[in-house]
Amino acid sequence: MAKILVAYYSKGGNVKKMAEFVAKGVKEESCEVTVKTVDSVLPDELIHYDGFIFGSPTYYGQMAAPVKKLIDDSVILHGKLEGKVGGAFTSSANIGGGNETTILSILQAFLIHGMLIQGTAKNDHYGPVAIGSPDNRAEKQCIALGKRVAKLVKIILI
Amino acid sequence: MAKILVAYYSKGGNVKKMAEFVAKGVKEESCEVTVKTVDSVLPDELIHYDGFIFGSPTYYGQMAAPVKKLIDDSVILHGKLEGKVGGAFTSSANIGGGNETTILSILQAFLIHGMLIQGTAKNDHYGPVAIGSPDNRAEKQCIALGKRVAKLVKIILI
Amino acid sequence: MAKILVAYYSKGGNVKKMAEFVAKGVKEESCEVTVKTVDSVLPDELIHYDGFIFGSPTYYGQMAAPVKKLIDDSVILHGKLEGKVGGAFTSSANIGGGNETTILSILQAFLIHGMLIQGTAKNDHYGPVAIGSPDNRAEKQCIALGKRVAKLVKIILI
Amino acid sequence: MAKILVAYYSKGGNVKKMAEFVAKGVKEESCEVTVKTVDSVLPDELIHYDGFIFGSPTYYGQMAAPVKKLIDDSVILHGKLEGKVGGAFTSSANIGGGNETTILSILQAFLIHGMLIQGTAKNDHYGPVAIGSPDNRAEKQCIALGKRVAKLVKIILI
DSSP, X not given: OOEEEEEEOOSSSHHHHHHHHHHHHHHHTTOEEXXXXXXXXXXXXXXXXXXXXXXXXXXXXXXXXXXXXXXXXXXXXXXXXXXXXXXEEEEESSTTSSHHHHHHHHHHHHHHTTOEEEOOSSSSSSSOEXXXXXXXXXXXXXXXXXXXXXXXXXXXXX | OOEEEEEEOOSSSHHHHHHHHHHHHHHXXXXXXXXXXXXXXXXXXXXXXXXXXXXXXXXXXXXXXXXXXXHHHGGGGXXXXXXXXXXXXXXXXXXXXXXXXXXXXXXXXXXXXXXXXXXXXSSSSSSOEEESSOOHHHHHHHHHHHHHHHHHHHHHHO | OOEEEEEEOOSSSHHHHHHHHHHHHHHHTTOEEEEEEGGGOOGGGGGGOSEEEEEEXXXXXXXXXXXXXXXXXXXXXXXXXXXXXXXXXXXXXXXXXXXXXXXXXHHHHHHHXXXXXXXXXXXXXXXXXXXXXXXXXXXXXXXXXXXXXXXXXXXXXX | OOEEEEEEOXXXXXXXXXXXXXXXXXXXXXXXXXXEEGGGOOGGGGGGOSEXXXXXXXXXXXXXXXXXXXXXXXXXXXXXXXXXXXXXXXXXXXXXXXXXXXXXXXXXXXXXXXXXXXXXXXXXXXXXXXXXXXXXXXXXXXXXXXXXXXXXXXXXXX
């Protein structure tokens, strides 16, 4: 059974809510999902998942430092995560507030691990963005991301 | 008197409206402003302005091809635009629709010309984003961009 | 049989050489490859390929205008390219000369089409970069990109 | 007298060497320069400088987590750094190894603080890149960055 990790950092709770919506999408595709805060993920542990979806608030246009720390620590697995699937989501104070660059900062790290990423032709192309607390629009985007990554993982695992 | 060019590409009219708001901001700072579509700007002509503010719809996450053509053609002035001031704005169909990367695609080109750019600590940090037609929020951001670039041009020209 | 398009714009010939190396990599994986200049590709035609690899010189930190034109024109297929595989490569005058942002400008467009992209844990993570004419190092990167995209296309097509 | 901070994170020593070359460039423009590691910079302290130049190794295509931590902690000064000048540099294992995106990750954070950044029409347009240990080419780029930021600070302070 395909295993997907949703790891997030959330101070005010918005990103946590998004993580739960993403997890819901993963489950709808009948994949196993683990939801954790980034500081409770051991870098070693990443090897056991087929896909990772990381969430971060938008802090100065990139992932928050605790998310970056997990990425930096994942160097112990460098080269061993090739072909796994990645995705990213963020909550931001403003439209045009650095949310796309935050998502891309995570996706670029996944590319450097040799991982696969997929965009979507609809709405939030790089990954879901909530402006503040996730509204209905953002909820749908999060569920869609969970499904998209899960579907791709299932294809890769065949 | 400081001279600023607002150059834009607009198919549906949203970016044109934004260009007019940006120009209003420039005038509020008592600078001379010229508003033109990108295809009516001769690359040679850029040398006569102290600052450029380019607007584009969000087309696949970067400036539209006609805007890129003007940038590519500006290579005849390469090295001669150093120290001039740049800014950028965009209209996009969606939040998370590639708008930030569109603005950054223009700002990166300006950096490669050795130009100056400035962000803002408030709202649309890299440059104004309208979701569809510019609403009151986007209008204020556009005026603020015009003022910001004009103020910076006046400092540089002292 | 999996069909891959290598489309490029080349003024001085460096990107053309890279396109040929990329095509060589695709063939080594027993996929059918078509190599064309971007202006000879009809936007309609993209639907017939399973993967696209686009090459551009580094012009002001993004893909050259003729490559962007093909991307913009591909909007007639918007939503229909989801799940296809993309890749990108560039030749640049300098290290730190805008080459990574050029590759990412193409990859971001592919994500907005809902396509899949994959990085590599080795060397040129986002896609191959040649500094000027492709040397032996760049040649290997190009062949590796062709193979990577072809392998992924074969997995997706199963 | 204009005061500039060069703050860096360096594990192997390459970024430290670059920081010293950058500082040399600042001094050549008769500005006061302070060179510190990022973990010895108090966020409060940033207010006392007219410009900041941050250096980081290329870790998964963005600034290293300790550099991001300083950026995140600088939120206590949000809005108060507007109009200050920023610059960035990096050392990377490879050409196309994520070095440009690392520099841009720092520059984007500075834009979100409302700061000024300037590119250069020559060589490493966004900021200096060393491939491994800084060679003669990288040394020149670093000195040029120090001079560029210092010159701009002097103009702004008039």
